[in-house]
Amino acid sequence: xxxxxxxxPEMSVQEAETVTLSCTYDTSxxxxxxxxxxxxxxxxxxxVIRQEAYKQQNATENRFSVNFQKAAxxxxxKISDSQLGDAAMYFCATETSxxxxxxGEGTQLTVNP
Amino acid sequence: xxxxxQNPRHLVRRRGQEARLRCSPMKGHSHVYWYRQLxxxxxxxxxxxxxxxxxxxxxxxxxxxxxxxPKEGPSILRIQQVVRGDSxxxxxxxxxxxxxxxxxxxxxxxxxxxx
Numbered sequence: 123x124x125x126x127x128x129x130x131p132e133m134s135v136q137e138a139e140t141v142t143l144s145c146t147y148d149t150s151x152x153x154x155x156x157x158x159x160x161x162x163x164x165x166x167x168x169x170v171i172r173q174e175a176y177k178q179q180n181a182t183e184n185r186f187s188v189n190f191q192k193a194a195x196x197x198x199x200k201i202s203d204s205q206l207g208d209a210a211m212y213f214c215a216t217e218t219s220x221x222x223x224x225x226g227e228g229t230q231l232t233v234n235p
Numbered sequence: 236x237x238x239x240x241q242n243p244r245h246l247v248r249r250r251g252q253e254a255r256l257r258c259s260p261m262k263g264h265s266h267v268y269w270y271r272q273l274x275x276x277x278x279x280x281x282x283x284x285x286x287x288x289x290x291x292x293x294x295x296x297x298x299x300x301x302x303x304x305p306k307e308g309p310s311i312l313r314i315q316q317v318v319r320g321d322s323x324x325x326x327x328x329x330x331x332x333x334x335x336x337x338x339x340x341x342x343x344x345x346x347x348x349x350x
Contacts, residue, residue, distance in 0.1 A: 126277075155338075157338055159341075164343065165324060165343055165344050165346075166341065166342075166343045166344075167278075167326060167328075167341035167344075168341075169338045169339075169340075172338050213277055213278070217339075220283075220291060221266070221268075221283055221290070221291070221330075221333040222268070222280040222283060222291060222294070223268075223270070223278070223280060223328075223339065224280070225270075225277035225278045225279070226277055227276060227277045228276075228277050
């Protein structure tokens with residue numbers, strides 16, 4: 123069974139600064155995908171960034187980047203130059219051969235002006 | 236290019252009634268997934284469907300819940316004889332194929348309240 127753990131229920135960051143959200147996971151599979159989704163108050167689930175496990179290079183999408191440590195089964199999200207619009211619940215998720223996503227419990231990010 | 240459309244956005248049902256939640260996937264997407272989000276929790280997988288087929292329903296409660304994705308029309312998640320514990324947000328996602336390289340596109344969810 124897949125498990126995903128987000129150990130930080132809440133995080134806060136000052137506008138324009140950098141914050142890192144932690145995620146660890148457990149899987150017995152060798153081929154899998156990892157995702158970070160953002161859920162603002164509107165409840166819409168928005169894909170932030172994804173990583174293929176077989177790729178050693180960390181994924182980057184503009185101000186968002188990941189630190190993927192496969193051996194440690196760690197997949198943290200770094201948000202640079204934080205903006206007020208980044209405030210949301212962030213979910214880490216894994217996807218394996220069953221085409222199903224396993225989500226963590228989420229980290230509520232607050233951005234302070 | 237409309238995204239994944241879910242309706243209704245909010246649904247209130249009395250205990251014992253039936254709830255029907257609808258999901259229209261993105262154009263060109265033939266794979267649909269349903270997830271449930273209980274208050275203060277992450278999303279939990281329920282069922283994975285392709286057109287006219289249930290691929291994986293291992294996350295679906297054995298009783299009262301059913302899902303379909305007919306050849307024509309939206310995918311339907313049906314909950315019979317609802318109970319208070321069914322109150323949650325139900326999300327639908329779609330993808331153009333399995334193991335989607337581009338991730339899954341989610342709808343805005345249906346919040347079901349059982350009173």
